[in-house]
Amino acid sequence: MKIRCHRWRLFLSLIILCTVLLPTTTHAEVKYKTYTKDSYNNQIWLQPAYFPLDVIGEDLYTTDPKQPTVKIPSPLSNPKDIFIDAKNEVYIVDTGNNRIVHLTETGKLIRYLTLNESPLIKPEGIFVTKEGDIYIADTGNKRVVKLDKTGKLQMEFKRPESKYIPATFVYDPAKVMVDERGFMYIVVHGGYEGIVLLDPKGKFQGFFGANKTALSPLDAIKRMLYTKKMYANEVAKRPETINSVATDKNGYIYTVTGGMTKSDQLKKLNIKGNNLLRSGNKNFGEVVPGDVPIGPVTSGPQLIDVAVDQSGNMIVVDQQFKYISHYDASGRLLYFWGGISAVGSSQVGLLKSPVALDVNSKNELYVLDDQENIVQVFRLSEFGQKVDQANQQTLAGLYQDSEKSWQEVLRMNAQFTPAIMGLAQAAFTKEQYPDALRLFKEAGNQEGYSDAFWQIRMSWLQQNFSWIASLFFFSGLLYVLLSKWTFTRRLSDNWRNRQRIQTSFFMNFKHVFYMMKHPIDGFIAIRYEGKGSYLSAIIILACVYASLVIKRLVTSFSFNASTHVDIYSIFTQFFTVWIAWVISNYLVSSIYRGEGRFRDIFIASAYALIPYIIIGIPLAFISNVMTMSESTIYHYVEQGMIVWIGLLIFWKIQWIHNYSVGETLLNILFTLCTMLVIGVLLFLTAGLTNDLVSLILEMYQEAILR
Template structure:
């Protein structure tokens, strides 16, 4: 009886939780996949389902039997390749294997087959339907695009255009297309790396639109620098990535996706009238454009693919996309069978779904999704060319709430977005877009301290910096009169006290005090002398014993603390390190290993290359050369907490100056200790770096062999033990 009561209580609590989450009780039972998003550091965050699967469409297609009047026989779709939903929410599928277009009603019921009897279709792979009802079909097998009226009658066909600007090698195999409000066609051709083929309503060539740039690796750049023109011309040409899909939103902006194993940026593009990518963001430091990365990965799915023997790098391949009425972009990933959804600005909202079992059909999971589109209610329809069906996904209450809040934020209506974002955050406290949305609302409201907190939790460095600017401005406005008065009064009092007590007995005794002669104190003070007189200072380490191992270890420890302080306490505006995952032991080991490797390499080269310094001299002087890291690194980390992104140039200048200063001290150290000329010093540094690289390789090989040797010994021990 107690067990039954406990079970009922648990069931009741589960139902209450589902109702609190705003989802129908039947929805979660139908969802067989995870829904995730990511935080600013790329960590996976679980969310409630944003979409849940509703049904499969196209499972019961039939045709009249020619030999038996009145009898219907099954006629399933065969290898369908594209999907389109018109303004009346009618669903069109390019049934490639059956050489036809299948039209379904908004409720998923079959309406008709379109076959164009007067000029039959041949392997159609793409389609587009205008608001007037005209149907454009990429008739791939016939190497043409056809325009049909509402009744499926042929109006016009677009064959390969004639133009001197189209290369002879260009293959006109249309696979996808869109039509803009002017009636201009944007045609994606099979393997067309030049971009979308743009035709006017009469079929005249207007140009290539939205082409991709060639991605050159370091090896390619090395070849271009080293090879002669003839040698480079004999290499296989590296071409830009081919566009895999094209879509258009209600405002007329055209979107494309690009696939390829070496394509890891700009997989989605939103193109302006000039064909330039609107998702490129401006780099605040260089002024240039910064590429965006799309396509999400769950670590365990990547591990599973690796375990199944997937060839090459496992990267998402975004093969199709659609844009719904909210401006959200949803893509299909052919590698992981995910649906990835981004907002109108290209920020990740959700990704979900996954591969279906090879032997079963599972609602919500897919074997080989190839096309996607959205209706006026923002339901998603996904075409699977292996299952030969269309799956419908509907927004959950959680997904609707996110869409509502995000749309208000994108429209700049921050105050109105605050309530729905709070509802979202109440359902999922880790949902990053909600934190950022509330941060923008707090900023707009003038609660800059709260905005800083939310932007930091959401990982927005720019938002945090802007809120910090306002907090700092308010602080100065409130306290600057008092602060300046105190500083001025202190300066006047100091000057008066210094002048009046200049000849006082206690001042004379202080100036004539006996300085400490302890060796360690003298050696540490010598570090500051090196900053002013580096050549003489490093020579004194060699010939006057102004340095020792204890002082070197103290300075090295200070340098390590400076590195730790930089990683831990640099202001959030400039710090991209996730301090919660920072392993200080690993950082110390890495820095110490690099420094010791340099000391050993430099000493070995110097001892062979006519150097006069001993190992102790190189060890101690290399530690003294780290003094700028202590003097600048720690204060810079502290002051960066009150600096904003607008002072990025000052921060970068000081940090670069610190590294340049250290580099110069290392150069002067080698020159002084080893009694080298400038040319010999440069040669010594180059050789030391080469030796350092060799040492790294030797260490890695040794560690690898040691691991193998350990495994061998363990296996031998087990064999002996069991025998």
């Protein structure tokens, strides 16, 4: 009995000890999920990079005017912006209450800024300089005001006067940022012209960082075909407006754009307004369709604000899907997390309507929610801290120093692509090129893979140059000697005078090679001399399909980043398009004075693809000894092959149907349109058939159940 009691006491003691010693960084039970994406855009689950630390701004009070000793609740109302100054003090733009709420780092109230001498009306943005000067975007008053550290009004900046500002320009300041020179960058509602740039005295210096107008292919066609008068009647296409602006300790300027734009939603601009991030990046503002209850919303991410932490990492918040995405200083995705809070309840870590965020000197993240009227505070987890540490070493060029840090990150999550990339760069720096080659491929970095292979190839050539040169020399010498021998000539004459097998299949297949040299005569022979056969055409199509598969499988990673080859998908896509082309061309030609028979179109369309076999397969194998420095040669040959096929198809239509050049072009256009119509009809038919089958099955099941 005593032994049992002793065991129970020991067991309870161990539980208590484990509870006490449990690391403070363990916060696995957060309400949101954290993800990243690998190099192939696959979604990867991660352990939390941030965990909730605190909620501030929910217990604000003000003095009762009738009873000065009594405090009454004064919660935030529709707040629109948040800023954390150099002392980690928090400023919240309390738009609904026409005030600025000044809090300590922990959320204790310091003061309210209401500007009694010139009251604020619906302010939406704020910026505090290192010296303590406060700039407020006073939207309702259509101005920006500058206060000193005591909250006293110093200057106000209303709509600037300049001939370079359009008369229709509406000056409604929404966000404001001030650089170290004292120049103000003012984001205005609907300001598609860009950010308004003012000097310290309020003089207009121009528009900054404007987005480009996104034109669809249809718009481009309209611009080519419409007259100026017709195009003037179209709805004007304007750039998307900037939602917010921020800066970092190095003076770079960051902007985010929502709307319908799909690229350059996040920009990192230098003083000249040049975007330093990769142009056209479409991954800014990550979305997780499987986990986000999108509902009726079909638009993309709506980036509403951006902040930059002490490491130079960019943090953006998506108001549409309630996700927060993190990118390093070069624009590479690190991770994204968050999600929508349940309706009718408040869940720590989840968001309902995030409108702004900022980071303090400890890299703690403050997220403002204008529906919950609170600020949620998040702190980096152990995983997030290690990722940040390793990434900073990599960005600083300390690849070998970062190796240990990245290995620790991979120990936590073996699929974290930035860690694999960091180890690849470390291996390359240590001249461990085979390991670097493997890791670069795993990380999906084609440029790094090519550089590592270039080093391996160079090393191999240096080690084997002597016997390679000797092989070429003696091979040339042997050829010269053999060409002079009578025996060789006799063998050559006997080969040329051999009795050849003249079967119909052999002759039809041989016609393919004749057509490569004389395409016009070759297509005329198919139409009027009966050259070619269905069997040879089918064999060529099978070879083209095999070439497509071989090209996907064999082409070097430097030129083909895909790692998964779906043979069935390739088969379906290739033969569907080819058969649709043949049928559409036959239908159009039958109506539009074409002389070609279905047999001629079928055979000639197959023969026209032969360059893909004789060029595509060798090019795929040769790519494995090439690097991206020879990409010009690779793409030149590949594009030349496509041009050759295009010319053969053009000549095929022209001479099979006996068309002029203009008629040939019209035939191609009509054929493509017919293919589109057939595709739409098949899609509709398949959809209606599925609906009909489902209806019949439901009726049958209902009848059986009853």
